[in-house]
Amino acid sequence: MALLSSAPSTCRNLQVEIIPTQRDARGRVLPGTSLNPAGKAKGTLSETGRIRVALAGALPEILAAVVQRAKEGDLQAARIILDRVLPPLRAEAAPVTLVDLDGDAPLTERATLVFKAATAGEISVESASTLITALSGLSRLREADELTARVARLEARYGA
Numbered sequence: 001m002a003l004l005s006s007a008p009s010t011c012r013n014l015q016v017e018i019i020p021t022q023r024d025a026r027g028r029v030l031p032g033t034s035l036n037p038a039g040k041a042k043g044t045l046s047e048t049g050r051i052r053v054a055l056a057g058a059l060p061e062i063l064a065a066v067v068q069r070a071k072e073g074d075l076q077a078a079r080i081i082l083d084r085v086l087p088p089l090r091a092e093a094a095p096v097t098l099v100d101l102d103g104d105a106p107l108t109e110r111a112t113l114v115f116k117a118a119t120a121g122e123i124s125v126e127s128a129s130t131l132i133t134a135l136s137g138l139s140r141l142r143e144a145d146e147l148t149a150r151v152a153r154l155e156a157r158y159g160a
Contacts, residue, residue, distance in 0.1 A: 093127045107139050 022030045069077035111132050118128035
């Protein structure tokens with residue numbers, strides 16, 4: 001018995017019709033084809049969406065009440081306002097200058113210098129992590145440049 005067919009099948013007295021979907025040669029569903037044609041209609045709101053629509057009309061009065069309660073000393077109301085208006089403070093790393101990072105030095109030597117600076121307390125661990133990640137990205141860029149140059153030399157040599 002085939003698992004999927006376009007013929008109606010019966011399972012425990014339940015009539016189920018499998019609707020074939022339109023697919024391309026690789027088996028992917030074509031754009032605009034629904035895998036669930038009996039599903040929710042476009043534009044149907046979720047419960048959260050319905051609540052938002054219901055509250056939209058009363059929102060100015062709700063906000064005014066929360067602001068008034070905050071002005072009267074309600075710390076929870078003040079926190080609600082501040083959490084939504086002021087973003088939380090994030091730590092910012094200080095600018096880092098490492099004189100020993102020679103542009104021609106191998107990347108492993110540069111990473112070692114960054115690691116030593118972090119362990120000596122000269123830079124933060126976060127700054128060191130960021131710098132080593134940047135060196136890793138630089139390494140991948142250099143590899144791509146070297147591969148491009150090698151392919152160009154091979155093509156020039158063999159006339160590709």
